[in-house]
Amino acid sequence: AQSVAQPEDQVNVAEGNPLTVKCTYSVSGNPYLFWYVQYPNRGLQFLLKYITGDNLVKGSYGFEAEFNKSQTSFHLKKPSALVSDSALYFCAVRDINGNAGNMLTFGGGTRLMVKP
Amino acid sequence: DTAVSQTPKYLVTQMGNDKSIKCEQNLGHDTMYWYKQDSKKFLKIMFSYNNKELIINETVPNRFSPKSPDKAHLNLHINSLELGDSAVYFCASSQAPTVTYEQYFGPGTRLTVT
Numbered sequence: 001a002q003s004v005a006q007p008e009d010q011v012n013v014a015e016g017n018p019l020t021v022k023c024t025y026s027v028s029g030n031p032y033l034f035w036y037v038q039y040p041n042r043g044l045q046f047l048l049k050y051i052t053g054d055n056l057v058k059g060s061y062g063f064e065a066e067f068n069k070s071q072t073s074f075h076l077k078k079p080s081a082l083v084s085d086s087a088l089y090f091c092a093v094r095d096i097n098g099n100a101g102n103m104l105t106f107g108g109g110t111r112l113m114v115k116p
Numbered sequence: 117d118t119a120v121s122q123t124p125k126y127l128v129t130q131m132g133n134d135k136s137i138k139c140e141q142n143l144g145h146d147t148m149y150w151y152k153q154d155s156k157k158f159l160k161i162m163f164s165y166n167n168k169e170l171i172i173n174e175t176v177p178n179r180f181s182p183k184s185p186d187k188a189h190l191n192l193h194i195n196s197l198e199l200g201d202s203a204v205y206f207c208a209s210s211q212a213p214t215v216t217y218e219q220y221f222g223p224g225t226r227l228t229v230t
Binding site: 032034036041042043044045046049051088090103104105106108109 | 221
């Protein structure tokens, strides 16, 4: 079985400061990892993914994430936060040995609040 | 242009009623999904269709019946609505049912059962 944990319900950051949103996962094989963002009253938007290759993945809006196999983590980062980054962030995982259908398991979400 | 659209955006109904939510994607994708997001924002897959055929059916009551008339549409019909069905339902699509393709989500349908 695959699972994802986002240990923080909310992260507060001042604008201009670096931000980190944490994600850890559990899979039986190698993971495929995703980050999505949800703005109020909107659907989820894809930010970035790790499939294979370089452990540091760059995505939309200046976000990046680092895959750490030994720590089973895939933390989302941004060097300088913007107020407009305030949203709900979801980490998701798919086990390479998972069944058909591209079924993702999502974490519980982390609300990012960036204050001016 | 809206990539994945859902109608209606809001749906308020009484227990025991039957209702449908429609989803359409204009991305030319082969695979479509339905997700349920509860009041605590927890997101869970319900169904996945590829080229109009069901490929995932998670543990969902059989009161929920997806229908895919063509690969651009995946509608969700819910019979005998219950209070616990209140949630936001998201439709999504991806190019293919393989994990290398990210999923594109619709804006959601907020269902309230009273």
